[in-house]
Structure formats: structure tokens, C-alpha cells
Amino acid sequence: MNTINSGSALILVDIQHDFLPGGALAVPQGDEILPIIASLQPHFEHIVATQDWHPAKHGSFAANHPGTQPGQLIDLDGLSQILWPVHCVEGTPGADFPDTLDRSRWKAVFKKGQNPKVDSYSGFFDNARRGDTGLRTHLLLQGVRRVCIVGLALDYCVKYTALDARSLGFETIVFTDATRAVNLQPEDGQRALLELKAAGITCLDSKNLTRYV
Numbered sequence: 490m491n492t493i494n495s496g497s498a499l500i501l502v503d504i505q506h507d508f509l510p511g512g513a514l515a516v517p518q519g520d521e522i523l524p525i526i527a528s529l530q531p532h533f534e535h536i537v538a539t540q541d542w543h544p545a546k547h548g549s550f551a552a553n554h555p556g557t558q559p560g561q562l563i564d565l566d567g568l569s570q571i572l573w574p575v576h577c578v579e580g581t582p583g584a585d586f587p588d589t590l591d592r593s594r595w596k597a598v599f600k601k602g603q604n605p606k607v608d609s610y611s612g613f614f615d616n617a618r619r620g621d622t623g624l625r626t627h628l629l630l631q632g633v634r635r636v637c638i639v640g641l642a643l644d645y646c647v648k649y650t651a652l653d654a655r656s657l658g659f660e661t662i663v664f665t666d667a668t669r670a671v672n673l674q675p676e677d678g679q680r681a682l683l684e685l686k687a688a689g690i691t692c693l694d695s696k697n698l699t700r701y702v
Contacts, residue, residue: 496632496634496635497533497633497635497637498628498631498637499530499532499533499536499537499636499638500538500539500612500636500640500650501536501539502538502539502639502641502646502647502650503540503541504526504538505641506583506584506587507576507577508541508576509587512576512583513574513576513583514573514576514577514671516669516670516671517669517672518669519641519642519669521669522639522640522666522667523587523589523590525664525666525667526590526640527589529637529664529695529698530594532698533637536595536596537595537597537598537599537624537627538586538597538599539598539599539601539612539622539624539650540577540586540598540600540601541577541602541609542584542601542602542603543576543578543579544578544579544603545575547602547608548565548566548570548605548608549572549573549602549608550572550573550574551574552574552575558572559572559573560572565607566606566617567617568608568617577602579603599624600622601615609622610645610646610649611646611649611650611652612653613625614653616649628659633659635659635662636654636660636661636662637663637664638654638661638664640667641668642668642669642670643663643670643671643678643682644671644677644678644680644681647668647681648685651685651688652684652685652688652690655690656688660691662690662692662693663692663693664695665693665694666695
């Protein structure tokens with residue numbers, strides 16, 4: 490099977506139990522991306538993953554703010570923060586990757602969301618852009634110039650990972666059939682795609698992968 494040249498990387502964003510059906514913060518139809526990702530991985534020599542890895546007392550959890558509910562907005566250490574259900578707590582089964590996801594060829598896993606005072610949607614930086622996961626350095630050291638992004642969820646962690654990748658100078662592609670949106674508001678996923686395209690990010694179906702082989 491042909492593989493993408495070594496200047497490209499596949500980034501798997503937060504494909505964890507808590508974001509899949511039955512999880513604490515399940516993304517609707519999130520499991521539908523798993524077979525698509527399985528078909529994509531053999532085409533790439535370089536594959537990395539991001540992993541939400543929160544302390545139990547993370548400030549983005551509604552449970553840590555008495556009287557609040559998931560979906561509310563608060564100020565968290567100077568940033569506007571959506572409150573979420575407790576999810577992807579470090580070391581718990583919900584933070585792990587599903588067994589059906591082949592990890593045998595992954596080069597690295599980049600944990601994010603470990604600082605309890607700031608959330609971290611992007612695989613590169615936290616939301617305040619003060620914390621750096623090391624993903625950028627890793628990709629540059631490997632000679633990666635193009636990143637192809639898949640995972641969960643389109644309107645949050647996939648979107649912000651892609652926007653940061655683009656701002657850091659990587660050619661950036663999002664495979665739209667290999668991601669799903671939370672859609673706290675019904676059109677959030679579509680708005681995310683418009684924002685990505687406006688930033689110069691290519692959004693396409695993975696069936697078009699062959700144009701990059």
C-alpha cells in the first residue's frame with residue numbers, strides 16, 4: 490500500500506472512551522469515525538495522537554463549581570470557559586483509547602489539559618497559549634510540513650488543533666468524514682468548518698486522500 494511521504498503526519502485528536510458513545514462527554518456518532526481512521530492509518534508513515542488528561546479537580550468541570558451546570562460559561566483564571574461534565578480524568582478508563590484503535594505505529598502521544606487552571610482544546614497549546622505540549626517541536630524535528638487531522642470533536646479540539654497547526658506554518662488538512670461535532674448549538678459543526686476554511690485549511694473527505702499520495 491502506498492504511504493504518504495515523510496513530510497506529512499496524521500494527527501489523531503482525542504479519540505478516547507469518554508468522547509465515544511456511552512462516555513461521560515459522548516460526541517454524537519463519534520464511533521462512526523473509527524473504521525475510517527483504521528483505513529487511513531496505513532497510508533501514513535508518521536502518526537501521532539493527542540489525549541485529554543485532566544486532573545480530577547480541573548477547573549473546566551462543572552462538578553468543581555457548586556451551583557453550576559455543564560454548558561454554562563464562567564471565568565476561569567481570566568479566560569471564558571464552557572463548563573463540561575467530568576471527563577478524561579488522568580488514569581481512568583474514560584481517558585484511555587479504545588482497543589479497536591490500532592496504536593502499533595504511533596510515534597508519540599501528547600497529553601493535554603493537565604493544568605487545572607486552564608482548559609486545552611488544541612493539541613499544540615492550552616487555551617491561554619501558555620502551555621506547550623511539545624507537538625510542534627516533535628513534528629518539526631521529524632521534518633513534517635503537512636498535517637492531516639481527524640478525531641473528536643470537530644467544533645472544539647479538532648478545530649483548535651487545526652487552527653494552531655495552520656498558524657504555526659503547517660499545511661493543514663481536516664478529513665471531514667473522520668470527525669464529528671459536539672454541537673452544543675445545532676450549527677456548531679458547520680460553523681467550525683467555515684472557520685477552518687476561512688483560515689486557509691483544506692477540508693475534504695478522506696476518499697480524496699489519493700491526491701496527496
